[in-house]
Amino acid sequence: MRLWAIAIWNSIPPKWWVVLAPFGAIIVAFVFWFFFGGLIIEPEDPRIDRYIAEYSKVLPKAVEGDKRSQYRVAVMLRDGRMGQKELGAALTWMERAAKDGYPPAQLALGRMHAGGIGVRQDYSAAAKWYGAAAGFGKHREAQYEFGNLYFYGRGIGQDYSEAIKWFRRAALRGHAGAQIFMGSMYEKGWGTEQNLAESYAWYRLAAAQPRKARLYRKDVNVKAILEELKPRMTRLDIKNGNRRLRELQSRIRAEN
Numbered sequence: 001m002r003l004w005a006i007a008i009w010n011s012i013p014p015k016w017w018v019v020l021a022p023f024g025a026i027i028v029a030f031v032f033w034f035f036f037g038g039l040i041i042e043p044e045d046p047r048i049d050r051y052i053a054e055y056s057k058v059l060p061k062a063v064e065g066d067k068r069s070q071y072r073v074a075v076m077l078r079d080g081r082m083g084q085k086e087l088g089a090a091l092t093w094m095e096r097a098a099k100d101g102y103p104p105a106q107l108a109l110g111r112m113h114a115g116g117i118g119v120r121q122d123y124s125a126a127a128k129w130y131g132a133a134a135g136f137g138k139h140r141e142a143q144y145e146f147g148n149l150y151f152y153g154r155g156i157g158q159d160y161s162e163a164i165k166w167f168r169r170a171a172l173r174g175h176a177g178a179q180i181f182m183g184s185m186y187e188k189g190w191g192t193e194q195n196l197a198e199s200y201a202w203y204r205l206a207a208a209q210p211r212k213a214r215l216y217r218k219d220v221n222v223k224a225i226l227e228e229l230k231p232r233m234t235r236l237d238i239k240n241g242n243r244r245l246r247e248l249q250s251r252i253r254a255e256n
Contacts, residue, residue: 051081062093070097071105078108078117087118098129103137106130110145114154123155134166143170144178144216151181160191171202172248173255177216179206187229196233200241201248203229 055076061069070093076082078090091112097105110129113122127149133142147166150159164185170178183203186195206213207222230238 048081048083051076055082062096065100067097067100067102067105070094070100071102071108074105075108078112091118098132101132101136103133103139103142106133106137107139107142107145110142114145123149125155127155134169138169140170140173140175140178143167143173144175147178147181160185162191164191171205172252174209174252175216176206176209176212179203180213180217180220180222183222183225196229197237197240197244200226200229200233200238201244204241204245205248205252 055073058069058072062073074090074093074097077086077093079085091109094105094109094112098109106129110126110133112118113129114126115121119125127146130142130146130149133139134146143166147163147170149155150163150166152158164182167178167181167185171182179202183199183201183206185191186199186202188194203222203226207226210222213220213222233241
């Protein structure tokens with residue numbers, strides 16, 4: 001059998017190989033693609049079809065003026081849920097929902113302006129939308145972001161008194177990031193009188209939800225701060241701090 005194959009091989013004129021070479025290359029390429037193409041080509045995200053179906057469902061409602069649908073359309077376009085981000089269109093829909101007074105859209109629009117997403121970075125515009133969602137909408141995430149702008153003086157004048165006012169509102173609704181800021185501001189005496197017992201209580205609240213605390217303040221280890229804070233406190237401070245902690249926990253339960 002091997003001798004026959006060798007004989008056939010040797011009987012083929014060399015010029016035929018020149019003619020057959022392109023076809024051979026095509027066959028080899030096809031075989032390679034067939035067996036290894038799946039390793040090279042990134043598979044399509046199966047969620048895309050689901051998002052396309054959802055988009056088709058909510059878009060008519062958005063066109064009719066439903067602010068929740070407008071917000072949902074904006075989010076899908078902003079995040080590229082259907083395969084490609086369309087930031088210009090996302091901004092347009094987000095503005096429509098925000099102007100209709102929808103707090104989640106106002107918060108999201110503020111973040112787009114603060115981060116320069118689909119628009120030139122503008123902290124003043126971010127402050128406008130954060131303020132709308134934080135004040136009228138009483139949106140705790142917007143209250144936290146608004147407090148941040150006052151704390152760092154971005155888009156509005158730096159004002160620790162205003163910062164702690166907005167952080168307090170978010171913190172009393174269980175926002176871990178705002179609770180950390182409250183602890184820090186009472187510890188340092190920023191925007192308020194220094195009060196270690198009050199600081200201790202707010203830090204304890206944040207420490208009770210470590211995952212959320214890390215989400216907002218990766219640079220802060222709340223448990224380590226508490227360990228450093230305790231030696232600076234008197235026994236009366238700790239007693240008052242624990243009493244204040246119970247008061248705040250009761251109020252947060254009532255707020256939520």
